[in-house]
Amino acid sequence: MTSTHPAVELDGLTKTFGAVTAVDGLSLRVQPGEVVAFLGPNGAGKTTTIDMLLGLARPDAGTVRILGGTPDNAVARGRVAAVLQTGGLLKDLTVGETVEMSAHFYRHTRPAVEVLERAGIADIAARVVGRCSGGQQQRLRFALALLPDPDLMVLDEPTTGMDVEGRRDFWQALRRDARAGRTVIFATHYLDEADAYADRIVLVRQGRVVADGTTAEIKNLAAGRTVRATLPGADQAALAALPGVDAVEVRGDSVLVRTGDSDAIARHLLTRTAARDVEITSRNLEDAFLALTTAQTGALR
């Protein structure tokens, strides 16, 4: 069966809680086989979006299609599985019993032994869940998500609360099970995770997509440099018109120019204007992330 439908189609999703708009007209299309990081600070609306994506919450406006159908249908047929922050486990079952029990909810699943191995917890199958570490419990949730061999895997901040080693183990488990054709969407606020594991990064802020591109493209957003100079009465429009300038911000007597060609801008400022105290700083992914996901950056556009 070859699916010609996008794995995920979100169109104009909106969700408000009282006066707070958690998700604000968010649209997103993900093709089968893509590994997408949903990156944003806490409160950006990632979890609410994922809840609507999975049919756990009803959007106030907008539509959700998963693999060409409704979320409920995709869940009922085991085509989508998820590892959520909020999904609980029964403390009095063993790891193996939890997998065994969940397997019976589906028409057909991969063997329990196989998913336990894939998740790297086969050695603790006999352990009671209540005595497992947070990381082990998270890998158990992952094992449960692997049971139906889903076409779409959704993970909401899967490594939150894990130590460095736990995070590495978890992502190794995910990679071990990666197969061509499975779509993976994971929410995270760790830049390095998005960078290391995603083909595509969707940056969200205040319930909207503020940037969407391949990991390389998102990195390019940050690849430029910022030239700062003291220049009273700077002509913002003229600076913005210079070749290679992405954005110009004037803060009092200071001017900040975001550019891909810092040499040319520095030369211009020093030779054609009264600018002094010129500083050139390079920006990294962290800066791009902050710039794109912080509310107070209206001028840097």
Next chain:
Amino acid sequence: MTTLPATPTRSVEPDRRLPALGGFAPAVLRIELRRVLRNRRTLAFTLIMPGVFFLIFGLPQGGQTLDNGRPVTAYVMISLAVYAAMVATTSAGGAVATERALGWSRQLRLTPLRPSAYVATKLVTAMTLGLLAVVVEFLVGAAAGVRVPAYVWLLSGLAAWLGSLVFAAFGLFIGYLVPAENVMQFIGPILAVLAMFGGLFVPVEVLPEVLQQVATFTPVYGMGVLARAPLTGDGVSAAAVVNLVGWALVFGVGAARLFRRDTARV
């Protein structure tokens, strides 16, 4: 829309049909029962304590008889079987509270398991534990020398067991009302008070007149009367039947409404 090339991604395409019976499976019942029987608190309150109560409060009345000549010990045993069954079914139904508090019910919403199949599993588990509780109490009684005709064992046992369905519904009702991990800690005492009014610890007739009046309206009264009727030969009053059916409706409808509220999307 992009059409992707048909790359072989899996050797076998998984069976994507919906699960039979909404995911309700006997194998899950087996695991649920194993779980319940592993819980020391459940075992203590449903299987051990009522038996011990019989040995403490029932046995000393050995040799005494009811008006119709049947042993008082049988009266005590049947009453305690009703008590054991109601505690068993309440705690099994009330497990929903724990599972909601732990977030397991949310986890289940990511599986094909239908909420109705989940509740059905809980009900069957509750009734199985209830049956076990009645059987254990009767075994203790029989071992301690209680002798009554076979039809009394059978009918009283069935009444005690089926009547406890009211409390399976009560457990589910509480389970959907309060998401708390240790819900039985506060339901336990309530059950004891209800059992008292239901005449399970002492006959209702020994209570003060006013309390006797009140007792007939409490949820255990009906099932107590019904379960003891085969023994006492007193017949079943309309009040007892109305009581049983009425409370079954109250808890059943209450549980169903809360269940619907719980599974509704927000």
